Amino acid sequence: MSIKLAESNIQILGCFPVMSQLRPHLDEAKFIEQVRYQMKEGYQIAFLEIEKQTVAVAGFRIYTSLSSGKILYIDDLVVDEWKRSQNYGQQLFQWLIEYATNNDCKQLSLDSGVQRFAAHRFYLTQRMSITAHHFSIEL
Numbered sequence: 001m002s003i004k005l006a007e008s009n010i011q012i013l014g015c016f017p018v019m020s021q022l023r024p025h026l027d028e029a030k031f032i033e034q035v036r037y038q039m040k041e042g043y044q045i046a047f048l049e050i051e052k053q054t055v056a057v058a059g060f061r062i063y064t065s066l067s068s069g070k071i072l073y074i075d076d077l078v079v080d081e082w083k084r085s086q087n088y089g090q091q092l093f094q095w096l097i098e099y100a101t102n103n104d105c106k107q108l109s110l111d112s113g114v115q116r117f118a119a120h121r122f123y124l125t126q127r128m129s130i131t132a133h134h135f136s137i138e139l
Helices: 009-022 028-039 088-102 117-125
Strands: 002-005 044-050 053-065 069-079 107-110
Touching: 002 088, 009 028, 009 044, 009 053, 009 069, 044 088, 053 088, 069 088, 088 107
Parallel strands: 069 107
Antiparallel strands: 002 044, 044 053, 053 069
């Protein structure tokens, strides 16, 4: 088992089958281009690989805000549906915490859809707190 940052186009594309389980609207043909565009804004993908198969991915970015200081924000966190409940999500989550700590972040945060009850149980098990309501409007 290893956790790495996706740097090459092959590594990025290797994350698509798992990422698309969380984000089914994504187009595989445009995935590398989209990720590369977001990387210019600080986005990164960490992936957990077992025997050269990606089983979990996390898209994240580090930024600074007046309200919280330096934050590692998780945009996407998903384990392959056939590999869940095998501790891969927790291992990737702990890697993200270490990465945040090593990069002097004061907080790790994420938003989760209100309907994602299993994800909420996982986040609460990881000692995360529900600290805000997220509001949005389609433009």
